[in-house]
C-alpha cells in the first residue's frame with residue numbers, strides 16, 4: 142500500500158481531510174477520511190471513533206434503499222463530526238468484494254426471490270470476499286493502533302483484531318431500515334451474523350438521508 146496524497150474534504154458536517162492510498166497488488170485506490178488528531182501513540186489518548194466502510198456505489202452515491210450502506214456512511218461521518226475526531230476508511234471492495242456488475246447480477250437474482258447469500262452462491266461466489274488486511278498499512282501510516290469501531294458486523298471486528306488492531310469498543314451503527322431493505326437486513330442478521338436489534342420483517346417508515 143502506497144500513500145499518495147492528502148487534501149481537504151469540506152462536507153456539510155465538517156471539513157475532513159482525505160488521504161489517498163494505492164494498493165500495490167491490485168492498483169485499487171483506497172481512502173482514509175480523518176478529522177482532528179487521530180494518532181493513538183502516547184499516554185492517555187482515547188482511541189478515535191472509526192468506521193471501515195466497504196464501497197457501495199448504489200447506496201453511497203445513488204441513494205439506493207436496497208441496503209443500509211448510504212445511511213451508515215452518512216451517520217458515520219456525522220458521528221465523527223459530532224466528536225470532532227475520528228477516521229473513516231473507504232475501502233474499494235464493492236459488493237462485499239465481487240464488484241459492481243456482479244452485484245447488479247446478484248440484485249437481479251434477488252429481484253426474483255433469492256436472498257443476498259443465495260444470490261452470491263448462484264453466481265459462484267462465497268458470501269463475503271472482503272480482505273481487511275488493506276486497513277493495516279493505512280492505519281499504520283496514520284498512527285492509529287486502537288479504534289472504537291462503528292459496525293454491526295462481528296466478522297469485521299474479528300478480522301481487524303487478527304491484524305493486530307485493537308478494537309477498544311464496538312459502536313452499533315443501525316440506521317436506514319426501510320421497506321426496501323428489511324429482508325436484506327434480516328438475511329444479514331440471520332445468515333451473516335450481523336448484530337441488529339430488530340431483524341423481523343416489520344413495517345417501518347422510510348428513513349430519509
Ligand SMILES: Nc1nc2c(ncn2[C@@H]2O[C@H](COP(=O)(O)OP(=O)(O)OP(=O)(O)O)[C@@H](O)[C@H]2O)c(=O)[nH]1
Nearest residue numbers: 195196197208234235236237244247257292293294
Ligand atoms: N454481493 C452483494 N454485496 C452487497 C449486497 N448488498 C450490499 N452489498 C455490499 O456489501 C458491502 C457492505 O456490507 P454490509 O454487510 O452492509 O456491511 P458491513 O460493512 O459488513 O457491516 P457494517 O459495518 O455493520 O455495515 C458493500 O460493499 C456493498 O456494496 C448484496 O446484495 N450482494
Ligand SMILES: [Zn+2]
Nearest residue numbers: 197200208210
Ligand atoms: Zn449497499
